[in-house]
Amino acid sequence: MTAATVDRETSGARGDQPPVPDGAITITVKIMRFNPEVDSEPRWESFGVPALPTDRVLNLLHYVKWYLDGTLTFRRSCAHGICGSDAMQINGVNRLACKVLVKDLMSGGGKHTTITVAPIKGLPVHKDLLVDMEPFMEAFRAVKPFLITYGNEPTRERIQSAADRERFDDTTKCILCACCTTSCPVFWNEGSYFGPAAIVNAHRFIFDSRDEGSQERLDILNDAEGVWRCRTTFNCTDACPRGIQVTKAIQEVKRALLFRR
């Protein structure tokens, strides 16, 4: 992306800086900025941030926000990869800022390290790294992501064998961070595609032995915007911070569609 770049000195940007810990190095954090209240288009801005190799990228963003520029805007909550708030492009790939450590991004041979951070792609940017999640959540809700059963409920729990439980374990791990969906070239080009995350969540129920709604869900995914749009690029699997075999799950849904009835 072409955008003007502004470099900002670390010192004096917003009062005194906190003490720099022993062993810290200065990292350049280059951030895609965009605030529609003041900007006509996105721009790059760079900040010098003292960081330890064990710091998370989220720590660096916090440093910028807390000490250099309070207007920098992003979502975050749990800070250890569970809540799914802080998906962003870090050095061009979709990651959770709280799950990437500086040491894994450091340049070799004593070279100065620059880390670029940009919003996830394919969703409208509201401000800086914060995007509109609604199109993503809409796709999730569209696949009926809930257990569907008919008939009377048992008095106790439903019986499910450990093997049947294991069958859909991988896709229960999804935290709806959107790393997968916004790494998908099909989603970038055709925003109407459900995207990997919605299919992962459909998979979680299609392969749950307790569920009786598979046909409804498969009908939805058989749609023009559904599972057949997948071109098996594996970007989604690479992007998933939970290690879900996303592409495999999509293939299993395709197979379920081919072999049903």
Next chain:
Amino acid sequence: MQFHKYDVVIVGAGGAGMRAALAAATEAGHAPRTAVLTKLYPTRSHTGAAQGGMCAALANVEEDNWEWHTFDTIKGGDYLVDQDAAEVMAKEAIDAVLDLEKMGLPFNRTPEGRIDQRRFGGHTRNHGEAAVRRACYAADRTGHMILQTLYQNCVKHGIEFFNEFYVLDICLTETESGPVCTGAVAYELATGEIHVFQAKAVVFATGGFGKVFKTTSNAHTLTGDGMGIIFRKGLPLEDMEFYQFHPTGLAGLGILLTEGARGEGAILRNASGERFMERYAPTIKDLAPRDIVARSMALEVLEGRGAGPNKDYVLLDCTHLGAEVLETKLPDITEFARTYLAVDPVTEPVPVYPTAHYAMGGIPTNIHGEVLRDNDNVIPGLYAAGECACVSVHGANRLGTNSLLDINVFGRRAGLSAANYAANHDLIDLPENPATVVQDQVSLLLSDHGRERVADIRTALQATMDANASVYRTEETLKQALHDVQALKDRYAHISVQDKGKRFNTDLLEAVELGFLLELAEILVVGALERKESRGGHAREDYPNRDDTNYMRHSMFYKQGDGLKSEIRLDYKPVTFTRYKPMERKY
């Protein structure tokens, strides 16, 4: 400014809030118009970070009954638990788990296909004989599964959400019979617009305030907003001096490693490799309740037996569990240790130290989730559940898994109570100018009246709380903490927010949150100073014993006067006893 009208407004979309919404929508026998307001996005709430399990005496794998669960909860809470409430929770736990299974929650299964159960701290067979398998679980992602399952069911039932709506005030209307809750006021993050929600019933499910500490398992967003709002309204908060430190936080980081690890057999060791919990809790050892384990760990470090270059942590040894157990039953914590400390639990013990984890205290409610305005009266139309509430089922120390249970049992109860109340009452007029407090608060923070930075004050607050008000406390450290917090409050009056915009102003949001943190930290410290005994999560080095003669009572904190510089008035509330007499607590 925008106005909305609902029957029920739920504030918070974690486990308690969504369980309340589902109860209101599906179990009340009618369908009240319900809105869920959350300052985050659904599924971002910190329920998702809970790991180990949710206890219920299903007796799927060994003999168990809810009476034993009740007893363990009361003893675990160092007898400050209201026993009627604990009974309700343990009894309804069974249906709470079964309800979640029916909603689709993917519990781990026994070979027979039943919900599997594992051991957890303080949960015992027959009143303390030995650890019992009571915790229903889904690997070490039980909270994640609960949060996802509840949200999935909210989608199924078309529950209406207002995402990134930050509630900053409630509306109380004075009537002949006293104040009645008539709504809530929210700041919309996307636009900066203020929304007034008129409602027949409001349920607070806003979570905890772990961010008063530096080392915490809590999310950045856990800033005690709900408790702070209630307190500022002149309503009481209960037992705020009781804050739980979870024994096994990743050393230096505070990231939670589930007690379920010890439930599966992991062992705590000091620098010399000794299993030190054998000395502190000879019967159930590493599965003693959290307060006892956290204190023991802190003592090991204080007495020079800590591990590592600075001898400032102990070790959680999982190496004998084997890769299979770690990968299938404890996969997330295995990954956390690898990612954040570069330690592989399969082959090396993991450095751990207590981390600020859970507020036992909060907004006082009765067992129906109704919020108390003093020891005897409720505020009609106002409910609370989950970590922000104090029923009190956790007393002075919560047992592991009982928080996931609490949100389900009392979230449901609060939702049902709110729905039933809404069905039988009309909307009451809002007070005059209901949004004034919020408008003034926002415009004051956005105006230029100082150069103090949010991050500096928050960092100083967290430092003094870690140093002076954590696992062990003394008169001296607490006085220091109180002095520091009050000085920080003075500085907060000169706070400067750099972002003056209306669009997603998270700079402003953090400033508001800091105000709540300061308020709650002060209450915690005042309560800890006044309680001259050691009980559960409140350990005073200068008063090492429990003192039932003087302190077998709940603390009730009231705000006196306006503004941040107000005084705190401390009152007391009796503990409810049913069948269990206080005994010395041994494990």
